[in-house]
Amino acid sequence: MPKSPHSALALSLTLLTLGCSESAPPEQSPPEQNSTVPEKSATPPATVASPVSGTLRQHPFQPDQAILRDGTLEIRQGTDFFPDLAVEIVTFEPDSLAGRTLTADITPAPHLRLGYKAPDANLPDTEMVLSGYQLQLSFGEAQPLGLPYTLSLSVPEHGTKLSGQGLATFLDIALKDGNIDRHWDSFDTLDYLAQQHLAQSAPAMALGERFGVTLQSFGDDHPKRGVIGFEVTDDKGEASTLKVLLRKDADGWQVSQQLDADQLPQAHQALPASDLSDRTRDGLLAEQAAARHLETELNREGQMPQVRASRVSCRLTKDRGRASCHTTLGIRSGDDTQCEIRSHLLSKTGGEWQVRKSIANDQQVNYQSGELEPYRPFTPSCE
Incomplete structure (x- = not known):
């Protein structure tokens, strides 16, 4: 599950188990662009000499992350959506805390939330603490990525x-x-790595609005992939777009490719050499074939430079010989993004997927027979 516990939108995301007739996972959309994205010159901080540790609700505590947002410091252990253990210190100080020291004696006194998730529990149990504690919390001077404490x-x-x-x-x-x-699954991890990559590969480009940010995480048998797009302006004032593709391997998240305005991300995602089931691989190849066909179609129509979001979902037959693929597009029109769905029927010949024809958006292949049948599509999200 993606480690994006601090984005408000993440609470509404649900990960599904890959069904035998579905080839591609739903892509997740990030929160709106964070104004604290690091600048190109940002460098990581030095290693902390004595990291926080101890006991939290009678359990050994060695945190994996500390994050400061809107005056609340959360220190958490565990990499799932809900942490195994966490302490939140609500300071009631939404402005800068740099150089400040907080204790239990100040007014208003900080509030504490102590969370523990039992091994067999889905949700954490949280204790609210308003008094009866001792606290000394000191913050240093701000660094590019955060505040020492x-x-x-x-x-x-x-x-x-x-x-x-x-x-x-x-x-x-x-x-x-x-x-x-690089192993931390979050939109901000992808954003940080993408910006660092572009600082080296396209130093003359000025980055503008971020768009089309997705992170796919769909079980152990499916590669984790991400996409981040940027509005860019070159040193001559020419506006365009760039898209950065990322993948996660044993070493964590890596930038795999950089795409131009006339390229659709799903048409260029590289597949791992192994560790995929035949069905998962076929589903990804069908998705790629549908995206390549659509990329050509959109460029011929002159619409590809306006595409700001894309998602391809393919349904395969039992014998993996046919597929119906539905592509949801977000196409920029003035200040708005218009939603459009394009659907295609594909078949596999000689191991290669080919687009056979366009189909209605409310049609899909029958899992058993491969014939087209009606279905009720989900309401698309094109942001």
Whole structure:
């Protein structure tokens, strides 16, 4: 599951199990662009000498991430959507905390939320603490990615005693040995890596609005992939777009390709050499074939430079010989983004997927027979 617990939109996302007749996972949409995205010159902080550790609600606590947003410092252990353990310190100080020291004696006193998720539980149990605790929380000077902090916290009634130092990031990223943790699944991780890549590959380009940000995470048998697009302006003032494709491998998230305005991301996503079931691989190849056909179609119509979002979903037959693929497009028109769906029937001949014809948006192949049948499509999201 993507580690995007701090985006408001993430709460509405649901991961599905890949069905035998579905080839591609739903892509997830990120929150609106964060104004704290690091500049091109941003560098990771130094390694923390004495990281925060201790006991939280009578359980050993060694956090994976600390994040500071809107005056709340959350320190969390665990990489799932809901952390295994977490302490949130609500400071009631939405403005800069750089150089500040907070204690339990100030007014208003910080509130604490102590969360614990049992191994067999789906949701954490959270204790709210308003008094009866000792706290010393000091923040250093702001760094490009966040604020250094030193913590000493004792809540005897709830079996909690923590101390140490850390860096509370402004973004939903995690740090490891002083560098960004490429294994952390979040939109901000992808955004950070994409911007770092473009700072080297296209230093003359000025980055503008971000668009089409997606992160696919769909079980162990499906590659994790991401896309981030940017409005860009070159040194001559010419406006265009760039799209950065990312993939996750054993070393974490990596930039795999950089695409131009006339390229559709799903037409160029590279597949891993192995570790995919035959059905998953066929589904991804069908998705790629449909996207390549549509890329040619959109360029011929002159619409490809206006595409700001795309999602391809293919349904395969039982024998993996036919597929119906539905592509949802977000096409920029003035200040608005218009939603459009294009659907195609594909068949596999000699191991290659080919688009045979366009079909109605409310048609799909029957899993058993391969014949077209009606179905009720989901309401598309084109942002």
